[in-house]
Amino acid sequence: MAGHGSRPLRGLESTGQSSVGTAKFGRMFRWLPPAALPQTPAQDAALRATLTTLAGLMVTSEFDENVDDHKFPNDTPDAPIDIPEPDDENPRIAAGYTYLGQFIDHDITFDPASSLQRMNDPDALEDFRTPRLDLDCLYGRGPADQPYLYAKDDHVKFILGPNVGVNGMDRPDLQRTLDNTALIGDKRNDENKIVTQIQALFLKFHNKVYDKIASSFQPGEEGARFNEAQRIVRWCYQWIVLHDFLPKVCDPAVVNALMPAPGQREPRLQFFHPHGGTAYIPVEFSVAAYRFGHSMVRPSYSLNDIVLKGTATFKGKPFGRIPIFSAPPRQPTDSMTGFGEGLPPSWGLDWNFFFGTPNKHPQGQKQIPQPSYRIDAFLVDPLGKLPEFEKSGSPFASLAFRNLQRGVSMGLPSGQSVARMIGVAPAKVLSDKQLWTVRNEGENLVPWDEGKAFFDKPENKRWLAGAAPLWYYILKEAEIMHHGHHLGEVGSRIVAETLIGLAWNDHYSYLFQMPRWNPSEELLGLPASLDMLALTQWVDAP
Structure with a gap:
């Protein structure tokens, strides 16, 4: 995860100047003014100071506090897997969905351009791949290329790597070179060990589907068989994105309102529309709304019954x-960091630790599946010290600061203005009091004295009064309105419209070609209500 979010995607930072009709990135609410627009170097410095302080408030120091307060047995800085954390953990979403979200992000933002192409078209105006949910991270440019x-x-x-599973589980690592570089379609899917194994899961899924459909093809029809396996895998993945991932991380009512109604073919999108006939990724999605996953990241994970700690x-x-x-x-066994590290022996994920429905187990029993953290305005302290920047002393070492600053540099509108634009009821548009003086604790809202003290300072209120950064607003909306269980109305609208819109505007997707399709129709034993846990079980079955 060290590299995640550390570099802007090609074409993203020029979106404000680029034609919305041709670029890879565009704006969903291009009529709205920026939330903050510093006009002078002094104003820019003042705003940066405000964002630096805010980022500090948004990153916890739980490791220090847990050790100093002797919170857990043996003074561990984090909770062992047999100790629940009800104030932090999301009772609705398992931990694996955090990284499925990262996998999806990589899929839709994959950029296969060469270094020369990047130089010739740095703003991704002409030479870019239209974003689709098509698993290019698996298939790359295909067997020929x-x-x-x-x-x-x-x-x-x-080709898959060696098995690192335990208890008879087949958990292959990725195929790697002698220096442990992963040979995959998108190198970013080796940046942490959980995404690495989601990549391997879908590679295995393709291989099994290819074998299962053998009876439908004659010898010599391997190409057609490959294409059919690829279609099935892609459609099942799209189904999971739209019917498993989205209803978990978004407000299910918003997702249901956007998907095609009974008897209708088209989704009911209001704000995501192709520009110039070309699908695009909204900057409001890429720079703000879809970064909700950063707050879901746990500080640490157990992998299986054998590897509980590093x-x-x-x-x-x-x-x-x-x-x-x-x-x-x-050492490779110190953390979940990837990039050039093969999976250690026995580090294959037991998917039951990562997918399924979180349960309330009593202390002393394994909390399986591990819940994600709540969607709120707080990030775990490792994300405040990104390894590649930690020694620099720069505020950019904090992922929270990077997100806030990027929102300013991209001229994103405020959360309040977007809420009003999409038609949120006036009483449900978060007030400054809700945004800055209250926080969630478990299933309760409690006073947030640090936030109030920060907001009450004139130098901070000048930038933030009535104009919260969109990313921050979306996190607080989930926190205040839904106790961090899922996104609120603004976040859900942006995330769901974008992903449903990308699927609808891909004329090879199941949503466009057969909107009433479900995975059971492939007659492979896949359930109609396929989700990530069911997918792992199908892939593992004989």
């Missing part, structure tokens, strides 16, 4: 699980 991704004998099934320490105390980051120099 990237044969090293596919088995040599027939170039129709993916080898890293904090203040001399071992972690209760495996932290997302650890300071260099480090």
